[in-house]
Amino acid sequence: MIGSGVYPMEKITSRSNEKIKYASALLSASKRRECGEFLLEGARLCSDAAQSGVEIVRAFFTADALSRYGEYISVISAVCKECCEIDSGISGRLSDTENTQGVFCVCKMRDASAVPLKKGGRYLMLENVQDPSNTGAIFRTCEALGIDALILSGGCDIYNPKALRAAMGSSLRMDVIFAADPVSYIESNSGSAVFLACVPSADARDITQALKDCGERATVCVLGNEGAGLTGEVISACGERVTIPMKGRAESLNVSVAAAIAAWESVK
Amino acid sequence: MIGSGVYPMEKITSRSNEKIKYASALLSASKRRECGEFLLEGARLCSDAAQSGVEIVRAFFTADALSRYGEYISVISAVCKECCEIDSGISGRLSDTENTQGVFCVCKMRDASAVPLKKGGRYLMLENVQDPSNTGAIFRTCEALGIDALILSGGCDIYNPKALRAAMGSSLRMDVIFAADPVSYIESNSGSAVFLACVPSADARDITQALKDCGERATVCVLGNEGAGLTGEVISACGERVTIPMKGRAESLNVSVAAAIAAWESVK
Numbered sequence: 295m296i297g298s299g300v301y302p303m304e305k306i307t308s309r310s311n312e313k314i315k316y317a318s319a320l321l322s323a324s325k326r327r328e329c330g331e332f333l334l335e336g337a338r339l340c341s342d343a344a345q346s347g348v349e350i351v352r353a354f355f356t357a358d359a360l361s362r363y364g365e366y367i368s369v370i371s372a373v374c375k376e377c378c379e380i381d382s383g384i385s386g387r388l389s390d391t392e393n394t395q396g397v398f399c400v401c402k403m404r405d406a407s408a409v410p411l412k413k414g415g416r417y418l419m420l421e422n423v424q425d426p427s428n429t430g431a432i433f434r435t436c437e438a439l440g441i442d443a444l445i446l447s448g449g450c451d452i453y454n455p456k457a458l459r460a461a462m463g464s465s466l467r468m469d470v471i472f473a474a475d476p477v478s479y480i481e482s483n484s485g486s487a488v489f490l491a492c493v494p495s496a497d498a499r500d501i502t503q504a505l506k507d508c509g510e511r512a513t514v515c516v517l518g519n520e521g522a523g524l525t526g527e528v529i530s531a532c533g534e535r536v537t538i539p540m541k542g543r544a545e546s547l548n549v550s551v552a553a554a555i556a557a558w559e560s561v562k
Numbered sequence: 563m564i565g566s567g568v569y570p571m572e573k574i575t576s577r578s579n580e581k582i583k584y585a586s587a588l589l590s591a592s593k594r595r596e597c598g599e600f601l602l603e604g605a606r607l608c609s610d611a612a613q614s615g616v617e618i619v620r621a622f623f624t625a626d627a628l629s630r631y632g633e634y635i636s637v638i639s640a641v642c643k644e645c646c647e648i649d650s651g652i653s654g655r656l657s658d659t660e661n662t663q664g665v666f667c668v669c670k671m672r673d674a675s676a677v678p679l680k681k682g683g684r685y686l687m688l689e690n691v692q693d694p695s696n697t698g699a700i701f702r703t704c705e706a707l708g709i710d711a712l713i714l715s716g717g718c719d720i721y722n723p724k725a726l727r728a729a730m731g732s733s734l735r736m737d738v739i740f741a742a743d744p745v746s747y748i749e750s751n752s753g754s755a756v757f758l759a760c761v762p763s764a765d766a767r768d769i770t771q772a773l774k775d776c777g778e779r780a781t782v783c784v785l786g787n788e789g790a791g792l793t794g795e796v797i798s799a800c801g802e803r804v805t806i807p808m809k810g811r812a813e814s815l816n817v818s819v820a821a822a823i824a825a826w827e828s829v830k
Contacts, residue, residue, distance in 0.1 A: 435819050440809030502830070541708030541829070551703050551822045554815075558823050561809070562770070 303377045306354070309384050313352060317400050318387045323451055330403050332453035335389060337363035337397040340370050342463035349402040350374040356382045356396030363397055370399065390455035403453060409469045411487045415442040415512040416560040419489070421476050421528050422449035422519040423549055430460025431550040433468060439557045443469035445514065447476035480516075480531040487512035491524055491532035492556055494546045498537035505536075505559050515556040520549050571645045574622070577652050581620060585668050586655045591719055598671050600721035603657060605631035605665040608638050610731035617670040618642040624650045624664030631665055638667065658723035671721060677737045679755045683710040683780040684828040687757070689744050689796050690717035690787040691817055698728025699818040701736060707825045711737035713782065715744035748784075748799040755780035759792055759800035760824055762814045766805035773804075773827050783824040788817050 319325045320333040334340050353374045371377050385394045423429050429450050452465045473479035480489050488508045492515055518524030538555050587593045588601040602608050621642045639645050653662045691697050697718050720733045741747035748757050756776045786792030806823050
């Protein structure tokens with residue numbers, strides 16, 4: 295059995311075990327913020343995290359997972375000192391999915407220190423994107439297209455279980471910059487990058503042309519909340535309002551689609 | 563009260579009423595195909611359908627909906643001869659959502675007769691896209707960007723409740739072509755349009771360049787299933803394999819993101 299290198303491991307049979315209670319509590323955003331740790335689920339995703347240098351504090355596997363996902367579990371156990379086998383009945387307390395694979399890792403959040411914006415860099419910034427599936431999908435797209443980093447302002451939670459799943463590991467590999475106050479972030483970085491506020495307004499400038507005119511300067515396309523869009527303060531702080539021209543009767547693009555087109559135009 | 567013009571209407575209090583049983587049965591794909599009708603949910607979506615010329619056979623509203631969504635309901639009742647008030651307890655039988663608005667319409671499916679591909683037209687074709695949320699999202703994006711029609715092969719169900727919600731009305735307004743056999747559709751239309759098979763392969767041609775070379779000819783970007791991609795038969799039938807160049811470690815784009823970029827490049 296491929297995963298056999300991980301034995302012997304502690305066996306946990308009680309749902310009220312302290313380690314299980316702690317891991318389960320990390321499904322709440324406030325607990326994650328308080329502890330600086332998060333819970334990751336899924337054989338592939340946990341193995342990706344291990345390979346991406348994410349610090350794994352503790353791992354849990356069901357007996358079924360040990361026999362099914364031995365290859366992934368070997369990768370996880372190579373970097374994680376504390377591996378526990380859990381009863382399958384406990385999975386439900388830790389899982390956010392309908393059909394869990396029975397593989398979970400408690401991980402340390404990434405260092406949130408600011409990455410400096412580099413010359414010619416291509417960035418996206420999200421203000422208050424609410425739906426974790428959108429945040430995750432945007433990471434996946436941005437990594438695939440080659441965006442240099444994502445800048446996130448308050449409200450975008452990359453450690454939400456749905457966001458982690460939709461990102462398929464991208465949010466654990468890509469550079470991330472956390473900007474608690476987006477306006478002051480934009481103001482203090484306007485010297486090194488052009489900030490383009492993406493809005494669904496016919497009178498804003500065509501995004502393709504605006505990006506072309508930025509030449510070698512770093513660019514940051516800034517996208518807002520699903521319902522409310524960008525705040526007026528962030529639009530004012532940006533150098534320019536840009537738009538993806540629309541033709542049909544649909545009123546707007548989903549934010550993850552708008553982000554995909556902005557990312558694509560940025561890197562082309 | 564704005565919706566008052568719709569009175570008097572039949573009141574339905576029993577969950578086993580024949581009209582309710584029929585409407586509820588339309589939540590199944592096989593029943594929809596058998597009857598050629600589908601169930602639409604939501605005040606805005608049903609009102610959009612009424613304004614788009616969708617034939618509404620019968621409408622159901624809860625008392626709560628009548629007081630909240632009078633403006634939308636006026637639009638619906640203007641084109642629907644049979645409006646029924648239903649007990650709020652019945653909503654659950656008809657609803658596919660967690661928090662229903664209590665507005666439902668039984669509608670006739672659209673005429674599936676083939677629209678001819680026009681010179682300079684820009685089209686997308688989907689082969690076996692499985693996730694109804696993806697199908698719906700692709701409609702929304704394609705309408706917004708100005709794609710002329712979507713061509714669907716077997717497996718893409720636009721009348722699934724999730725697909726209808728994600729499309730936000732676009733699938734009831736845009737031209738749709740149903741191609742039961744995608745290979746024969748491609749072969750019989752290759753004279754009037756260039757078919758480009760979108761694949762995640764580094765050795766395929768850059769989609770931007772390929773579309774540019776099509777000039778005034780109609781173009782059809784063909785996208786495949788979420789997991790399996792396009793079938794070999796469809797790839798062979800297409801004139802060319804094209805790709806969206808990827809740079810990061812992410813292995814692929816979500817199909818709705820790939821469709822968005824293909825649509826964007828097609829109409830630019």
